[in-house]
Amino acid sequence: MHHVLQHPLSSHVLTHLRDRTTKPATFRTLSHQVGLLLALEATKDLPTKDVAIETPLEPMQAPILAQSLVVVPILRAGLGMLQPYTDLFPSVSVGYVGMERDHDTAEARSYYCKLPPLEGRRVLCVDPMLATGGSAIQALNVIKEAGATDLRLVTILSSPEGVSALESAHPDVPLITAAVDRELNDQSYIMPGLGDFGDRLYGT
Ligand code: PRP
Ligand code: URA
Numbered sequence: 001m002h003h004v005l006q007h008p009l010s011s012h013v014l015t016h017l018r019d020r021t022t023k024p025a026t027f028r029t030l031s032h033q034v035g036l037l038l039a040l041e042a043t044k045d046l047p048t049k050d051v052a053i054e055t056p057l058e059p060m061q062a063p064i065l066a067q068s069l070v071v072v073p074i075l076r077a078g079l080g081m082l083q084p085y086t087d088l089f090p091s092v093s094v095g096y097v098g099m100e101r102d103h104d105t106a107e108a109r110s111y112y113c114k115l116p117p118l119e120g121r122r123v124l125c126v127d128p129m130l131a132t133g134g135s136a137i138q139a140l141n142v143i144k145e146a147g148a149t150d151l152r153l154v155t156i157l158s159s160p161e162g163v164s165a166l167e168s169a170h171p172d173v174p175l176i177t178a179a180v181d182r183e184l185n186d187q188s189y190i191m192p193g194l195g196d197f198g199d200r201l202y203g204t
Contacts, residue, residue, distance in 0.1 A: 002163050002175035003041070010037045010178050013104045018154070024203040031128065031201060032067060034178055035081035035158055039088060042154045042176045043069065043125055067122050068092075070148075073113060074099050074127035074139050081126040081154065093117075097125075097142055099135040106188035108134035110142065118148040118181035125151065128197045130158040130177065132188050133165030140170050156197075157181055159190045 013034045016022055022030070048063035064100055071085040072078075075098040085092050098112030130136055136153055143151060151173050153166065156178040161184050166175060182192045194200065 001167065001171070001173070002158070002177060002180070004180060005038060005041050005176065005178045007037055010034055013037075014156070014178055018192065020092070020195070022200075024200060027200050031080035032083055035126075036084040036127075037087075038156070038176060038178060039124075041082040042152055043089075043122070046122060046177070050089060065089075067150075069119075070095055070116055070118055070121050070123045072097055072115065072123060072125045072139070072143060074125065074135055077129065077201055078127045080197070080201045081156070085124070085126075093121075095143075097139040099139055101131075101135060101188075106132055106134070108132075108138050110138055113142055115143065115146045118143065118146050121148075121150065123148040123151045124154055126154045128156040129190060130155040130162035130166065130175070131184060131190050132159075133162035133169070136162070136166060137169045140173055144170075152176060157190050157193060159184050162190075191200050 013030050017030050047066040049066035050061040051064050053062050068091050069089050070093045072095040073082045075096055093116040095115035099108045099110055101108050125139055127136055153173055153175045155177045158180045160180060163180060181193055183191050185191050
């Protein structure tokens with residue numbers, strides 16, 4: 001259950017994100033741009049309900065959003081994908097899950113969690129990179145334990161290994177991603193990838 005975003009602007013932005021000469025300020029702008037395209041894709045089936053309004057010319061029944069949204073960025077790199085949701089969705093709530101990969105073993109460790117009520121709401125967990133899948137799988141475990149049932153994962157780059165791991169661990173969670181790359185290297189980096197997203201986003 002994974003969906004790869006098909007949009008020429010997304011491909012264009014991704015190319016500049018991958019480019020090693022792209023500096024952090026531009027990298028942040030590009031992350032916001034592809035994050036916005038992904039946010040639209042991940043929410044295009046949100047339910048609506050009709051309400052009565054009056055235009056300047058006549059009364060009408062018109063649709064408004066019927067389900068509220070929770071976005072959960074995985075710290076720290078997921079913060080680079082947050083702003084499109086807070087810009088677009090008037091009543092969005094934001095939760096946070098902190099996960100960090102050990103540099104030697106690539107195993108994810110949870111260091112923070114703060115979530116709003118999740119029952120009955122569309123929950124989008126956002127993290128730019130799905131590499132081994134360890135961080136996302138653990139974050140989704142935590143989010144499910146907190147009560148989420150309508151849950152999706154949104155990433156910018158994914159590896160085939162991460163997609164398989166996610167589909168085994170959470171077959172009920174659709175993945176929306178901008179690209180699935182070739183493979184992981186022996187340090188569990190996505191190839192050809194874009195390097196360490198968090199470091200490039202924050203210039204560390
Ligand atoms: C990166 C990325 C994901 C994770 C993906 O975070 O943002 O959370 O790696 O790798 P995985 O699928 O193998 O778990 P990192 O651990 O580098 O932390 P950061 O966001 O603080 O930079
Ligand atoms: N995390 C990153 O930031 N990049 C990768 O390629 C893999 C994990």
